[in-house]
Amino acid sequence: MSDPTGGHRLQRLRIEDLADVARGAAVLGTGGGGDPHIGELLARSAVRRHGPVELTALAELPDDAVVLPVAMMGAPTVMVEKLPSTEQVGRAVEVLTRHLGLRVTHIACDEAGGVNSLIPVVAAAELGLPLVDADGMGRAFPELQMTLPTLYGIKGTPMSIVDEKGNAGIFETIDNTWAERLARTATVEMGCSAMISNYAMSGAEARRSLVPGTLSLAAAIGRTITAAKGSDDPVAPVVDHLGGRLLFTGKVVDVARRTTTGFARGEARLEGTAEFTGSTLLLQFQNENLVAERDGELVATVPDLISTLDLASGEAVTTETLRFGHRVAVIASPCDPRWRSDAGLALAGPRVFGYDVEPVLIDLAAGVPA
Amino acid sequence: MRIGIDVGGTNTDAVLLGDAGEVLAAVKTATTSDVSGGIVAALATLQGKHAFDPIGVRAVMIGTTHFINALVEARRLAPTAALRLGLPATASLPPMVDWPERLVEAVHGRAYLAHGGHEFDGRKISDLDEDELRRHAADMAAHGVRSLAITSVFSPVSAEFELRAAEVIAAELPEMAISLSHEIGRIGLLERENATVVNAALRELAAGIVDGLTASVLGAGILAPIYLSQNDGTLMDVEHARRYPVSTFASGPTNSMRGAAVLSGVGNCAVIDVGGTTSDVGVLTRGFPREATTEVSVAGIRTNFRMPDVLSIGIGGGSLVTGTPDSAAVGSRSVGYRLTEEALVFGGSTLTATDIAVAAGRADIGDASLVAHLDRSLVRAALERIAADVADAVDRMRTSSAPLPVVAVGGGSVLLPDVLAGSGEVLRPENFAVANAIGAAIAQVSGEVDRVFTIEPGRRHEVLDAARAEAVERAVAAGATPNSVEVLEVDEVPLPYLPGGATRIRVKAVGDLQLHGARAGAPEVAGV
Numbered sequence: 004m005s006d007p008t009g010g011h012r013l014q015r016l017r018i019e020d021l022a023d024v025a026r027g028a029a030v031l032g033t034g035g036g037g038d039p040h041i042g043e044l045l046a047r048s049a050v051r052r053h054g055p056v057e058l059t060a061l062a063e064l065p066d067d068a069v070v071l072p073v074a075m076m077g078a079p080t081v082m083v084e085k086l087p088s089t090e091q092v093g094r095a096v097e098v099l100t101r102h103l104g105l106r107v108t109h110i111a112c113d114e115a116g117g118v119n120s121l122i123p124v125v126a127a128a129e130l131g132l133p134l135v136d137a138d139g140m141g142r143a144f145p146e147l148q149m150t151l152p153t154l155y156g157i158k159g160t161p162m163s164i165v166d167e168k169g170n171a172g173i174f175e176t177i178d179n180t181w182a183e184r185l186a187r188t189a190t191v192e193m194g195c196s197a198m199i200s201n202y203a204m205s206g207a208e209a210r211r212s213l214v215p216g217t218l219s220l221a222a223a224i225g226r227t228i229t230a231a232k233g234s235d236d237p238v239a240p241v242v243d244h245l246g247g248r249l250l251f252t253g254k255v256v257d258v259a260r261r262t263t264t265g266f267a268r269g270e271a272r273l274e275g276t277a278e279f280t281g282s283t284l285l286l287q288f289q290n291e292n293l294v295a296e297r298d299g300e301l302v303a304t305v306p307d308l309i310s311t312l313d314l315a316s317g318e319a320v321t322t323e324t325l326r327f328g329h330r331v332a333v334i335a336s337p338c339d340p341r342w343r344s345d346a347g348l349a350l351a352g353p354r355v356f357g358y359d360v361e362p363v364l365i366d367l368a369a370g371v372p373a
Numbered sequence: 374m375r376i377g378i379d380v381g382g383t384n385t386d387a388v389l390l391g392d393a394g395e396v397l398a399a400v401k402t403a404t405t406s407d408v409s410g411g412i413v414a415a416l417a418t419l420q421g422k423h424a425f426d427p428i429g430v431r432a433v434m435i436g437t438t439h440f441i442n443a444l445v446e447a448r449r450l451a452p453t454a455a456l457r458l459g460l461p462a463t464a465s466l467p468p469m470v471d472w473p474e475r476l477v478e479a480v481h482g483r484a485y486l487a488h489g490g491h492e493f494d495g496r497k498i499s500d501l502d503e504d505e506l507r508r509h510a511a512d513m514a515a516h517g518v519r520s521l522a523i524t525s526v527f528s529p530v531s532a533e534f535e536l537r538a539a540e541v542i543a544a545e546l547p548e549m550a551i552s553l554s555h556e557i558g559r560i561g562l563l564e565r566e567n568a569t570v571v572n573a574a575l576r577e578l579a580a581g582i583v584d585g586l587t588a589s590v591l592g593a594g595i596l597a598p599i600y601l602s603q604n605d606g607t608l609m610d611v612e613h614a615r616r617y618p619v620s621t622f623a624s625g626p627t628n629s630m631r632g633a634a635v636l637s638g639v640g641n642c643a644v645i646d647v648g649g650t651t652s653d654v655g656v657l658t659r660g661f662p663r664e665a666t667t668e669v670s671v672a673g674i675r676t677n678f679r680m681p682d683v684l685s686i687g688i689g690g691g692s693l694v695t696g697t698p699d700s701a702a703v704g705s706r707s708v709g710y711r712l713t714e715e716a717l718v719f720g721g722s723t724l725t726a727t728d729i730a731v732a733a734g735r736a737d738i739g740d741a742s743l744v745a746h747l748d749r750s751l752v753r754a755a756l757e758r759i760a761a762d763v764a765d766a767v768d769r770m771r772t773s774s775a776p777l778p779v780v781a782v783g784g785g786s787v788l789l790p791d792v793l794a795g796s797g798e799v800l801r802p803e804n805f806a807v808a809n810a811i812g813a814a815i816a817q818v819s820g821e822v823d824r825v826f827t828i829e830p831g832r833r834h835e836v837l838d839a840a841r842a843e844a845v846e847r848a849v850a851a852g853a854t855p856n857s858v859e860v861l862e863v864d865e866v867p868l869p870y871l872p873g874g875a876t877r878i879r880v881k882a883v884g885d886l887q888l889h890g891a892r893a894g895a896p897e898v899a900g901v
Contacts, residue, residue: 084562086463167462194492
């Protein structure tokens with residue numbers, strides 16, 4: 004596999020890296036994944052107290068490492084109001100460790116995107132453990148079972164779930180979809196934001212199933228955005244960095260949201276500007292951006308990453324903040340190749356989200372800009 | 374009759390409007406360092422220009438930048454504490470965690486965490502602990518805190534704990550000024566808390582400013598009620614302003630834009646306000662500015678105020694003009710308020726955009742003979758550069774390809790062409806130079822609802838109607854004529870992962886201010 008970070012692999016995360024990680028994570032969050040701002044503030048607070056977090060490259064994990072991913076589960080809107088505490092993040096790991104009777108050696112990320120790129124940084128700092136520079140998706144997805152470890156038969160339980168009030172629970176389920184269902188219910192009872200630790204795995208399993216270089220990639224994207232601030236085109240460098248495609252630039256002229264089965268489903272209609280003047284783009288989302296249609300033609304679908312970036316600043320825009328008048332670029336970038344397999348598409352392809360279309364994915368053979 | 378006054382950093386503008394909204398007189402005077410001086414002068418000048426009976430004035434509306442300037446300059450801020458209710462949640466990110474150090478010091482900021490707070494659905498996170506609050510109150514007193522901001526988790530859903538905590542603290546410290554977050558901001562704890570702490574820090578200044586405004590208006594023999602402009606272009610009465618000074622933060626650009634709409638008679642348009650240093654471009658829909666979609670940082674503090682969506686470019690009357698006829702550059706550096714010393718037309722040695730306007734015969738400012746020697750092609754190139762940059766800014770603000778009229782206001786709007794590429798004719802309403810004072814004078818009053826509602830299947834319309842009715846009710850409570858109130862915006866955002874169809878609903882209703890004339894209980898003798 005090529006090095007996705009362009010040779011910018013980080014050895015450790017210091018306070019000054021966190022803003023860039025948050026910026027990059029928001030792009031990988033493809034419109035969902037929660038506001039990284041709170042994650043960044045929590046990570047800053049933990050790193051300020053406990054010092055920088057050591058990053059372990061995925062390839063360097065020993066076979067017998069005990070790797071525990073950690074994540075926040077719940078509604079992003081709740082998280083920006085009922086702020087989690089850093090102790091709560093560490094407790095999710097401790098509760099699961101106690102249940103497993105194992106000594107954890109590494110923390111990892113379930114997803115690369117939004118707040119869940121930063122919550123594991125908090126856990127690693129709190130517990131004084133190294134963090135694996137990797138994640139279970141290579142992007143953000145709305146449900147627990149939508150991870151590459153699921154494709155490898157790695158179980159999502161036992162799983163711990165803790166709230167900020169001191170409540171904790173452990174789930175043992177028959178499959179990962181049940182883990183999602185039961186944990187979602189518990190999360191709501193806990194006040195709609197909880198910390199979880201799940202997909203405990205060995206170093207060997209992690210090397211097989213995770214996506215390498217996630218945090219280094221987020222930091223590199225973030226640095227790219229920071230460096231391009233104030234330039235005429237802050238979006239192009241991000242597209243280049245991700246080996247992606249610019250699908251559209253335009254203004255949001257309509258956003259329709261509706262609630263179905265607990266997801267913020269909706270669509271945004273954009274009218275083209277610059278080279279896309281006269282064109283229209285329809286963006287369909289359910290927390291994350293899932294399907295993009297330009298002038299009636301599908302141009303990108305999940306599992307590829309569809310991100311919306313503010314045209315002026317290059318910063319990612321979440322589906323929750325997308326509003327009439329927003330001037331954005333819509334870009335697509337290739338997902339981890341394993342999502343493109345039949346099993347991968349059956350777990351997180353467009354039909355899983357209720358869109359009866361064939362996946363439209365970036366042709367990697369067509370030469371990806373380095 | 375009514376009077377609109379805009380107190381800016383440089384000028385204090387005043388307008389007298391007749392009962393049909395017609396402009397009877399408009400004046401510009403210099404802003405003074407004390408609030409009242411400029412207003413007294415402006416009212417006297419107005420009286421001189423168009424004699425009026427002070428008793429016949431039914432309302433005075435004032436827009437002011439005092440409060441936002443005080444924050445930006447970190448001056449005259451009260452020693453402030455932030456009390457947050459929500460333990461055991463939120464403890465890792467205490468109040469003011471994301472503030473610039475300079476401002477924390479300027480408000481002598483102290484942060485207190487206590488139990489309380491609610492969940493998204495109104496359940497309690499933990500019970501309020503009144504002894505804990507009293508202990509915090511004692512500590513505040515010991516540290517000389519004079520103003521307090523109380524923020525409880527999910528107070529937009531349930532304000533119960535903020536109200537009770539305020540009672541407990543007030544019983545201990547009757548002198549303490551208390552600001553409550555649910556009255557100031559929306560969901561998003563840190564941003565709402567930040568706005569509330571800023572509000573608290575401005576409370577003492579607000580008392581002084583409001584007293585000054587009241588005295589200067591009374592001194593002119595006017596007994597009518599006084600209102601201040603808020604961020605969204607609606608009004609609050611002066612007593613409300615004592616408690617919520619932070620609501621005035623963005624009234625400047627908002628008033629200019631609304632004034633432009635009224636003067637031009639166009640409700641949907643782009644407005645370009647050309648000042649001394651920048652041109653601000655905004656878009657009006659049905660007479661109200663479009664709001665910014667991003668978090669707004671004021672003086673480096675993240676807030677979730679609803680500010681108008683304004684694009685500023687560095688072109689104004691004081692902009693430096695450099696380069697050659699082949700590549701003229703205008704801005705972004707400006708001589709600012711030193712225009713009257715540095716510009717060529719005032720005998721200075723700096724070529725400014727104002728000199729270009731005079732040389733082109735578009736304005737009569739200073740001594741035109743001092744720019745007669747300027748190279749014609751440079752003058753033309755500079756004007757073309759300005760026109761191109763402004764046209765581009767307007768285009769970036771458009772939301773559709775439909776034609777959008779452009780209205781130009783502000784003293785520097787003489788720099789703009791009569792036709793703007795991509796938009797068409799530039800409207801220059803009469804009295805454009807005092808659009809902001811007119812915007813203040815024509816302001817309406819609003820009521821707003823912004824909460825998470827539970828929408829059971831099939832009951833969406835019922836819930837929306839209830840939210841609309843509540844917003845209308847609030848507008849009437851704020852002083853609107855009941856039959857004039859209309860619902861301006863309804864915004865519905867379903868919350869992901871939440872049960873029972875939890876949806877954040879935001880409704881804004883706006884109506885005309887009911888004009889009663891003289892204040893109830895106003896002193897009979899107009900002399901203060």
